[in-house]
Amino acid sequence: MSAPEPFGARLRHAMDERGPLCVGIDPHASLLSAWDLDDDIAGLERFTRTVVEALAGTVAVFKPQSAFFERFGSRGIAVLEKAVAELREAGALVVMDAKRGDIGSTMAAYAETFLHKDSPLFSDALTVSPYLGYGSLKPAVELARENGAGLFVLALTSNPEGAEVQHALREDGRTVAATVLGHLAAENAGQEPLGSFGAVVGATLGDLSSYDLGINGPLLAPGIGAQGATPADLPGVFGAAVRNVVPSVSRGVLRYGPDIAGLRGAAERFADEIRAAVGAA
Structure with a gap:
């Protein structure tokens, strides 16, 4: 049996073919209410089914937030x-936003849940936290490689609390975030057309020129739309790495539901604006 095609290669193809957009699926209570749905399992099912029906055939990447389903x-x-x-099945890639992070057999179990090809929750990639030490992610890295999946590792998040850890200086003078980015660059060395191990980097952070974002891997960029960032901001934030950005929009698209045409139109507008911004960079 041939090895599965790596996530990075599949991601590059999907974004080139469908456009550089990731739609977050975040069925929180206020959004269900805005759709005139009850905050119960029936509302969750209706919401999710509508998003899939509207967008699965045209959007490159989806990022379901596991917590809103787990509740x-x-x-x-x-x-x-x-x-x-x-x-x-519709040809989209799924990044499971679960932000798992632990050690040893527990991290291995999290990896098996989302990154094992026989799991009912098998996803193309998983968000993970490196703050028990980057080495704690080894079970997820290994299983992702084995199954052609990827990881998005929290590096420079947009929440203000993140800075106290991510910008902290190590003894070697590098920040924790820079160290995480360095590990990812090593994971992706020599991979073409794109490595499978990416970083989560907030699109709302402004100028990040002090960080080397050239990790030869994807940069998952939440914050566009309701959180205040725009597609036009991407070149200024990500610089030369902007072509590897996976811009994530949730409420900016989902607020146009439950109308199918409204959801599709919003996704198309964001994809076009992102494509124009990246192409002009």
Whole structure:
């Protein structure tokens, strides 16, 4: 059996073909209410089914936030499993936003949940936290490689609390975030057309020229739309690495539901604006 195609190569192809946009699927209570849905399993199912129906065939990447499904227990997880399968069957890539991070056998179990090809929650990539030490991610790195999946490692997040850890200086004078980026560059060395191990870097952070974002891997960039960043901001934030950015929009697209045409139109507008901004960089 041939090795699976790496996530980085599949991501580059999907973004070139469908446009550089990731749509977050975040069914929190206020959004369900805005869609005139109840905050229950029926509302969750209707919301998720509508997003999949509207966008699965045209958007390159989806980022379901696991927590908003987990809060409904096993029935919520079942909705998430179905959505992951249907999105992938439609040719989209799924980045599971679960931000897992632990050590040893526990990290291995998290990896098996989302990165093992036989798991019902098998996703194309998983968000993970390196703040028990980058080496604690080894089980996820190894399983991702084995199954052609990827990781997005928290590096420079947009929440203000993140700075106390991410900008902290190590004894060698580098920040913690720079150290994480360095590890990712090493994981991706020699990979073409794009490595499979990416970083989460907030699109709202402004000038990041003091950091080397050239990790030869994707940069998942939340914060566009409702959080204040715009597609036009991307070149200024990411510089020469902007072509490797996976811009993530959640409420900026989802607020146009439950109308199918509204969701599709919003996704198309964001994809066009991002494409124009990246192309002009």
